[in-house]
Amino acid sequence: MNNNEGYSASGTGGQTINVLPHQNMVVVTTGSTTNFNLPTLLLEQFIIPSISSKPLENISIAGRTLQEVLHAESPPVVSQTIEIPPFAKDISGKRYDFENGAFSYTFDFLNNNVGSLTIEFKGVKRTRSFGFNGNYMAYYDPSEISPINSTVATATFDNNAINLQLKELQSYAEYLLTFTLDHDKVKLKLTNLYNDLYPSSATEAEGKLAQ
Numbered sequence: 001m002n003n004n005e006g007y008s009a010s011g012t013g014g015q016t017i018n019v020l021p022h023q024n025m026v027v028v029t030t031g032s033t034t035n036f037n038l039p040t041l042l043l044e045q046f047i048i049p050s051i052s053s054k055p056l057e058n059i060s061i062a063g064r065t066l067q068e069v070l071h072a073e074s075p076p077v078v079s080q081t082i083e084i085p086p087f088a089k090d091i092s093g094k095r096y097d098f099e100n101g102a103f104s105y106t107f108d109f110l111n112n113n114v115g116s117l118t119i120e121f122k123g124v125k126r127t128r129s130f131g132f133n134g135n136y137m138a139y140y141d142p143s144e145i146s147p148i149n150s151t152v153a154t155a156t157f158d159n160n161a162i163n164l165q166l167k168e169l170q171s172y173a174e175y176l177l178t179f180t181l182d183h184d185k186v187k188l189k190l191t192n193l194y195n196d197l198y199p200s201s202a203t204e205a206e207g208k209l210a211q
Contacts, residue, residue: 094107
């Protein structure tokens with residue numbers, strides 16, 4: 001898009017957003033296509049010519065009325081914070097090594113709404129953010145050119161275990177990682193393992209706190 005006409009950005013899976021100040025309009029596209037220019041062609045050849053040459057009016061009253069109707073039909077769900085268990089707070093920021101240091105996992109519990117897991121394998125680190133108790137958090141790293149760069153994750157706590165459930169948005173794969181803590185040792189169990197994402201092909205592994 002011509003920078004004098006507006007601004008645009010693209011994401012994974014054919015997602016684009018186009019901001020057109022002169023038309024008072026924002027256009028968002030989603031969907032996968034092998035033609036990377038298709039969203040721009042649709043915008044410039046069909047969408048823009050189909051609208052009025054005048055900017056759209058800002059009808060604030062109608063907008064508020066629409067929001068009131070939508071909220072009445074489906075009130076927004078307020079996410080409740082949870083209390084991070086003491087054992088999870090204790091391991092936050094600590095690295096656990098597996099298979100004699102071949103790979104490692106580090107949990108960080110930033111607050112009562114957000115956590116992250118950093119996976120390190122052969123010097124390469126990948127960090128996945130997650131929510132809690134069914135509240136999924138998406139993570140996307142544009143530097144990663146592979147299907148794993150769009151995942152959502154959520155975590156639950158069970159006694160001294162952390163259950164991390166991940167969903168891969170492009171392949172629809174879903175897997176569960178269970179980390180069971182025992183002092184300076186940890187047992188990892190992987191269900192529905194996706195080998196391209198995780199460095200070990202084993203379904204279970206034991207690790208220990210890095211020295």
